[in-house]
Amino acid sequence: DASDIEKGTYPHFMLKEIDEQPFVMRKIIQEYQDENDDIKLEEDVRQAMAACDRVYIIAAGTSYHAGLIGKEFLEKIAQVPTEVHIASEFSYNMPLLSEKPLFVFISQSGETADLRSVLVETKQLGHPALTMTNVPGSTLSRESDYTLHLHAGPEIAVASTKAYTAQMAVLAILAVDTARAKGLTLEFDPLKELGIVGNAMEALCDQKEEFDQIARDYLSTTRNCFFIGRGLDYFVGLEGALKLKEISYIQAEGFAGGELKHGTIALIEDGTPVIALATQEHVDGSIRSNVQEVVARGANACVISPEHLTREGDAFSIPTVHPLLAPLVSVLPMQLISYYAALHRDCDVDKPRNLAKSVTVE
Numbered sequence: 001d002a003s004d005i006e007k008g009t010y011p012h013f014m015l016k017e018i019d020e021q022p023f024v025m026r027k028i029i030q031e032y033q034d035e036n037d038d039i040k041l042e043e044d045v046r047q048a049m050a051a052c053d054r055v056y057i058i059a060a061g062t063s064y065h066a067g068l069i070g071k072e073f074l075e076k077i078a079q080v081p082t083e084v085h086i087a088s089e090f091s092y093n094m095p096l097l098s099e100k101p102l103f104v105f106i107s108q109s110g111e112t113a114d115l116r117s118v119l120v121e122t123k124q125l126g127h128p129a130l131t132m133t134n135v136p137g138s139t140l141s142r143e144s145d146y147t148l149h150l151h152a153g154p155e156i157a158v159a160s161t162k163a164y165t166a167q168m169a170v171l172a173i174l175a176v177d178t179a180r181a182k183g184l185t186l187e188f189d190p191l192k193e194l195g196i197v198g199n200a201m202e203a204l205c206d207q208k209e210e211f212d213q214i215a216r217d218y219l220s221t222t223r224n225c226f227f228i229g230r231g232l233d234y235f236v237g238l239e240g241a242l243k244l245k246e247i248s249y250i251q252a253e254g255f256a257g258g259e260l261k262h263g264t265i266a267l268i269e270d271g272t273p274v275i276a277l278a279t280q281e282h283v284d285g286s287i288r289s290n291v292q293e294v295v296a297r298g299a300n301a302c303v304i305s306p307e308h309l310t311r312e313g314d315a316f317s318i319p320t321v322h323p324l325l326a327p328l329v330s331v332l333p334m335q336l337i338s339y340y341a342a343l344h345r346d347c348d349v350d351k352p353r354n355l356a357k358s359v360t361v362e
């Protein structure tokens with residue numbers, strides 16, 4: 001059938017889509033670059049960003065995790081105060097809004113009903129909306145004032161991979177463009193850095209057997225798994241846990257390294273797998289102590305670190321990229337480890353039980 005043709009030689013859409021990430025990075029660079037190698041963005045998006053006093057990111061699932069990283073980009077690069085909200089909670093826990101809010105809806109499909117109801121509500125209040133989506137003709141895109149296209153190509157597997165890295169890439173571009181429009185000086189060329197990210201992704205896609213082996217070593221019989229990280233790595237850990245639970249049905253949770261001692265460490269037993277992300281130099285000492293704490297209680301720690309921070313005993317060393325963009329690279333091991341863990345357990349990788357690709361009911 002048609003889906004077999006699209007999958008080509010790949011056994012699953014998820015694996016194909018993981019592999020496509022380097023190309024998606026190149027496509028995004030092309031689409032968001034002008035003749036002078038500067039950022040190309042529609043003028044009205046630029047103006048909307050300049051006009052707002054606060055960004056409210058609204059999203060669900062994996063897109064919410066991209067939003068958490070996007071907040072860091074917008075605040076650290078562009079100095080735009082930003083909040084991130086889970087769409088389904090927004091109406092009940094609506095924050096006090098600033099005077100000139102801009103709502104940014106992040107959605108692979110552009111069809112998620114929980115987001116749409118926030119869009120309807122905030123439009124009624126008269127606030128502008130920007131949708132970042134992989135499907136420009138989608139409902140959210142049509143009903144918003146502005147759209148930023150992710151250019152990731154169709155994503156078929158229920159577990160989102162390339163849309164997530166595309167969302168983070170476009171958020172980085174948006175943040176840098178906003179910073180420049182505000183006259184902030186940056187030692188950061190996002191298009192060049194995203195090129196380096198693309199190469200790093202490619203290197204990881206060429207080492208799949210290693211992740212297959214890590215899944216065998218750490219996850220073959222376990223019923224649970226924890227992900228820890230600090231700073232940006234914490235958010236990538238949340239996404240790593242979501243990927244793993246979605247497709248392998250292993251109970252997985254992501255935690256901030258510093259929160260371990262406030263409860264989670266009670267769950268560590270002999271052999272409990274703990275996947276630790278250690279890509280951020282400014283928290284390296286603290287995340288390494290967290291690893292020691294769990295290892296002392298019997299955990300089977302799997303540390304993923306960039307080349308310049310790798311220590312003896314780490315499970316895998318990823319290429320070094322700009323620290324703010326590390327999530328775009330460090331999530332690939334999470335995706336691949338989850339993929340192989342699901343495969344080893346004979347799970348239906350592309351169509352996990354109880355889940356839908358796009359949730360169009362509230």
Ligand code: G6P
Nearest residue numbers: 061062063107108109112160356
């Ligand atoms: C569903 C999918 C998730 C996705 C979420 C948000 O739950 O299974 O993979 O992250 O919806 O989807 P969206 O299309 O709005 O990004």
